[in-house]
Amino acid sequence: MPRKDIGKHRHDGISPTTRSVEVTPGGQPTGRHRREIESTQLTTLRTRLKPIYATPAARIGLAAGLVCCLGLAAAVETRDAGAPARAATSVAAAEQAAAQAAADRSIAETQQRASRSNIRQAFTPEQAPSPTPTATTPAPPAPARTTPPARKPTPRKTATKRATTPTKSATTAAPKPKPTVVAPVAGLTQAQMNNAATIVKTGVSMGIPQRGLIVAIATSMQESNLLNLANTGLPESLNYPNEGTGYDHDSVGLFQQRTSSGWGTVQELMTPAISAQKFFSALEQIIGWQNMSIAGAAQAVQVSAFPDAYAQHELAATTVVQALS
Structure with a gap:
């Protein structure tokens, strides 16, 4: 090499x-x-x-680097140490989720079974023929209920008849308050009976008792024979409706009242209702007239020259008042 x-x-x-x-x-x-x-x-x-x-700077830098390394190592170890706990937690959560899913499936299956059962029960009554007759049976009463409205016109006609009946009754009752048509009694004529009815009606409206009515009728029988008389000596009286004439001074009307004595005007005294009202007003001014005889009460009002003449008419006056009351 x-x-x-x-x-x-x-x-x-x-x-x-x-x-x-x-x-x-x-x-x-x-x-x-x-x-x-x-x-x-x-x-x-x-x-x-x-x-x-x-150098100090190098040492500080070295120490800082060492500290950083140690911190990084500790962080890694801490992460590694927490990993098993997290893993355990994840496993527990997974198991819980699995259990919940199983429970949900069980509930869903139960609901499906119940729904199927309900569907079967719902179809069963519809297929059964028995409900159809039951539904058909109430149908006939429906026309029966419709029939009564057709009869309603009949009650209406009856109501109309009933309404007509009161009208007739009212028409019949209307003439009753008119006593001018009352048949005469005690030998009176119809004109005398009509005048007597006016006297009684006026007294009743003033609240005069029956005994006062008898006093008035007896007085008129004696004074004018229950006739509305004018007076030839008082020509004005002839201008008003009358049933004959008298001649005693200036006396006129049913009670032969005198204008000169302050009883009223000729027109008032020739009006039967006003003449009767003036008589009853004078009677009420007599103290204790209720305890007097018929003739005595009449004389107290009229101050006649013949005080006993009124007594002869008491019986007839009583009969007339009873007929008109």
């Missing part, structure tokens, strides 16, 4: 060596000689770096 002088002409500061090394045909040293070369180079490197290591 050819040899080559090493370091004969070296000027890199490394002491030349007189040893020769074997080289391969390609120009590369063998293994043993290579190690020697590397050892020599390492020694030279240490010699050069030793002054650098002696």
Whole structure:
């Protein structure tokens, strides 16, 4: 093997060596000689770096590098130490997920079975012929229910008849308040009975009791024979409706009241209702007239020259009042 002088002409500061090394045909040293070369180079490197290591800056940098290396090693170890725990956690989560999936599948299967069962039960009643007659059976009552509305017009007609009936009753009842048509009693004429009815109606409207009504009828029977009389001595009285004429001073009307005595105007005294109202007002002014006889009460109002003449009409007046009450 050819040899080559090493370091004969070296000027890199490394002491030349007189040893020769074997080289391969390609120009590369063998293994043993290579190690020697590397050892020599390492020694030279240490010699050069030793002054650098002696400075404070180099030491601080070296310490910092060492600390960084130690920290990196600790981090790697910590990660490696937490790996089993994470692995265990992942395994537990996987097992839990598998169990949940199994439970979900079980629930889904149960629901499917229940759904199939419900479907079967749903189809069973539809196929059964019994429900069809039941549904058909209620159908007949439907027309029966439709039939009653057709009968509704009948009640309406009945209601119309009922409405007509009260109308007739009202029409029939209307004439009742008119006592002018009351049939005469006690030998009176219809005109006398009509005047008596006016007197009674006026007294009732004023709240006069029945005994006062009898006093008024007896008084009119005696004074005018229950006729609305005018007076020839008072020509104005002839201008109003009358049933004859009298002649006593200026007395007129049913009660032969005198305008000169303050009973009222000729027109008022010739009006039967007003004349009766004035009589009843005068009667109420008599204290204790209810306890007097019919004739006594009449005389207290009329102050007649014949005070006992009113008594003869008491029975007939009572009959007339009872017929009109």
